[in-house]
Amino acid sequence: MLPANSPKIAILQRRQRFTAFLSAIDVAAMRAYKRIVPWYVRRLRHAHNWPVEWRERINLLDDDERTRAQLRRKEESERGATRSQLKRLAGEYKRLLINALTRVGAAYIIKDERQRIVKKVRILNPVRVSPEALWFQIDTARLPYHVPITVLMAEETIQTVSAACRRVVRYQWDNPENGFWFIVELKQGMRGVPREVDYSKMLNALKADAPPLAIAVGTGEAGRLVYRNIADLMHILVAGATGSGKSVWLKQVLTTLILRNTPARLKMIMIDLKGGVELSEFSKIPHLMPGIGIIKDKRQVVSVLQHILAEVDRRLVLFEKRGVVNISTYNQRTRSIMPYWIIVIDELANLMLDSIGRQCEPLLADIAARARAAGIHCIVATQRPSVDVITGIIKANFPARVAFSTASNADSRVIIDTGSAAQLSPVGRMIFLFGNTKLELQGPFITPSMVNDIVAGVSGGQQIETLERRKRHNFTPEDFFRHALNHLDGWFPADRLYETFRANGVSQTEMRTIARDFSNREVEVDGKVYRLTDVNYTGKFVAARRLLPVVENIDSDDGAYSAGEPFVMPIDSQTSVVEVSQNFSPVPVVDRGEADEDATQPDGDEIESIEHAQAFTRVR
Numbered sequence: 001m002l003p004a005n006s007p008k009i010a011i012l013q014r015r016q017r018f019t020a021f022l023s024a025i026d027v028a029a030m031r032a033y034k035r036i037v038p039w040y041v042r043r044l045r046h047a048h049n050w051p052v053e054w055r056e057r058i059n060l061l062d063d064d065e066r067t068r069a070q071l072r073r074k075e076e077s078e079r080g081a082t083r084s085q086l087k088r089l090a091g092e093y094k095r096l097l098i099n100a101l102t103r104v105g106a107a108y109i110i111k112d113e114r115q116r117i118v119k120k121v122r123i124l125n126p127v128r129v130s131p132e133a134l135w136f137q138i139d140t141a142r143l144p145y146h147v148p149i150t151v152l153m154a155e156e157t158i159q160t161v162s163a164a165c166r167r168v169v170r171y172q173w174d175n176p177e178n179g180f181w182f183i184v185e186l187k188q189g190m191r192g193v194p195r196e197v198d199y200s201k202m203l204n205a206l207k208a209d210a211p212p213l214a215i216a217v218g219t220g221e222a223g224r225l226v227y228r229n230i231a232d233l234m235h236i237l238v239a240g241a242t243g244s245g246k247s248v249w250l251k252q253v254l255t256t257l258i259l260r261n262t263p264a265r266l267k268m269i270m271i272d273l274k275g276g277v278e279l280s281e282f283s284k285i286p287h288l289m290p291g292i293g294i295i296k297d298k299r300q301v302v303s304v305l306q307h308i309l310a311e312v313d314r315r316l317v318l319f320e321k322r323g324v325v326n327i328s329t330y331n332q333r334t335r336s337i338m339p340y341w342i343i344v345i346d347e348l349a350n351l352m353l354d355s356i357g358r359q360c361e362p363l364l365a366d367i368a369a370r371a372r373a374a375g376i377h378c379i380v381a382t383q384r385p386s387v388d389v390i391t392g393i394i395k396a397n398f399p400a401r402v403a404f405s406t407a408s409n410a411d412s413r414v415i416i417d418t419g420s421a422a423q424l425s426p427v428g429r430m431i432f433l434f435g436n437t438k439l440e441l442q443g444p445f446i447t448p449s450m451v452n453d454i455v456a457g458v459s460g461g462q463q464i465e466t467l468e469r470r471k472r473h474n475f476t477p478e479d480f481f482r483h484a485l486n487h488l489d490g491w492f493p494a495d496r497l498y499e500t501f502r503a504n505g506v507s508q509t510e511m512r513t514i515a516r517d518f519s520n521r522e523v524e525v526d527g528k529v530y531r532l533t534d535v536n537y538t539g540k541f542v543a544a545r546r547l548l549p550v551v552e553n554i555d556s557d558d559g560a561y562s563a564g565e566p567f568v569m570p571i572d573s574q575t576s577v578v579e580v581s582q583n584f585s586p587v588p589v590v591d592r593g594e595a596d597e598d599a600t601q602p603d604g605d606e607i608e609s610i611e612h613a614q615a616f617t618r619v620r
Helices: 007-045 052-057 063-103 149-153 155-165 199-205 246-260 298-322 327-333 355-370 392-396 409-416 448-459 463-472 477-487 494-504 508-517 577-582 604-619
Strands: 108-111 116-119 133-138 169-172 180-185 214-219 225-229 236-239 266-272 340-346 376-382 400-403 429-434 437-442 521-525 528-532 536-538 541-543 545-549 552-554 561-566
Touching: 052 063, 063 133, 063 155, 063 180, 063 494, 149 155, 149 180, 155 169, 199 214, 199 225, 199 246, 214 246, 214 429, 214 437, 236 246, 236 409, 246 266, 246 340, 246 376, 246 448, 246 463, 266 298, 298 327, 298 340, 298 355, 298 376, 355 376, 355 392, 400 409, 409 429, 448 463, 448 477, 477 494, 477 508, 477 521, 477 528, 477 545, 494 508
Parallel strands: 236 376, 236 400, 266 340, 340 376
Antiparallel strands: 108 116, 133 180, 169 180, 214 225, 400 429, 429 437, 521 528, 528 545, 536 541, 552 561
16 A cells, blocks of 8 residues: 555546546536537527628528629629729829929929939828729928919919829819819719710619609719609600611610509600611500500501690699699599600601691690690600701700710701710710700610510519619620520520529529520520520430520522521431431420421321431531
8 A cells, every 4th residue: 555645646646636627627518518509509590680791601691692792792802903903093193293293393402512302292191092083182281392382273284294194184272171182083084974884784773762754864974874854854855867876775765664664654655657667676565555556657646646635635634623733743642643654756857857747746846845744755866857857846845855976067056056966976975965954975775685675574574573683684585595605505504504694693593584484495696596495304314405506498499598497407318317316415306396287197206216317417
């Protein structure tokens, strides 16, 4: 037996105390685990109330939230890149400003026997930066000796500084407390109008509580977005030469109106005197006046204008009985909503340059003079802005005018009384005139495929969904088909395309809906016709949809192509169908329509073999 003071006994006692300490830690950890885990489980039940950043870390986001998170990160990355670029530009222009001011004499030079000291103008930090301009504040408290503030404001100084920076530079000296600033414009100077404007961007920037007849006019200097309410503009006169962007601007106005207004709140009467070509895309919208449609014959215009004038008189009489002065007050005091009317006339010249024009001119002028309070507004477009088309009585009743590029100064003066619209460039550039306001703007660009997509959505009763989709992204089904042809060899996997475009705001449901709606239908992409096949189930494998080219049939008599059935290349009689099918990847068969009733129908196996071979030759 060991003595009590033995070193071995001391070692055993320390080991026992350490083991007891570890056991106590294990017990405490188990108790904490039993308490914390149920709390965490309870918190997970309310995870939908957590901030998005928290749920993203534990992968509890749905598809829409994950897409919005990616868009937010993309925007933050773009803003960070923009800030870095602006900081770099600020350093360059700061050096150019100081050197230019020194050259014009805004400096104090001390000459000594051995050295030459130059005291330059100082610029305070930090520099204000924005995508539109750079703001440099001059340190007026420490200006060089014998350099007054008037030197910085002199016209020669501003011109020298602008030439050195190759930008338009201006100064700001409103209040001595705010300091003296040099402002370097980054958007191509004071007339910095962009050369291209995205329609989806302007539609997304339009506030949800904006008036129902608010439209996107265009983008002006320094990226300024200009919107106007048609109810305030009363009537709009649009004019410009052929190919100046007049029809595109008119289509985006109509598209905005049908997206933001229900058929119960807005009715349209379209008069297309170009043969029904320009406005034919809107022939199926529910906003058109029932029983009228798109008017293509100018002999019907007189009766339609008389009908509109009678509606104006009826509404004014009704307003007088109700004791109101306009349609807005009437809709506030009554349960039944009186709809707005928009009358669109494309190519006024075809209406005015004959005997019918003499009957239509007073009717149109009378409508324009009295229809504003009744909620009836006109949008008139012409590509021949001459005095015999835009007469004095027409011009006086259309206060809002949009002038695109004209062929001569005389045509520009007819529209806006100045020659500013003559030879405007690029396409889509306009002069917007309303009252004392005259702005040079770039109209938003909308593609024909986008117009067709929006009209199809509105006609199908999906107005709200179409509006939200247009605000999220600027893609149409044709863009997705083009991407599939260029990058996926024609294959159209909906989930893979969603992963490609999800960062741009495209949802998975939308992509699957496009694949389902266009299945077994012909689509046109860049002038070529394709058929989107259906999903092909071959045993354990599922082949995705694919775009197969549809080749026109060849007439056997003269060898010319006809627009009949898809052409199928003949198979050599010595090549068996089995040999052909061995080299072919399973793809859906293009539907060739119903067979001739008088033709002899082959049995099932022969039909399958023939379709198998036709699909192979078509893919080749």
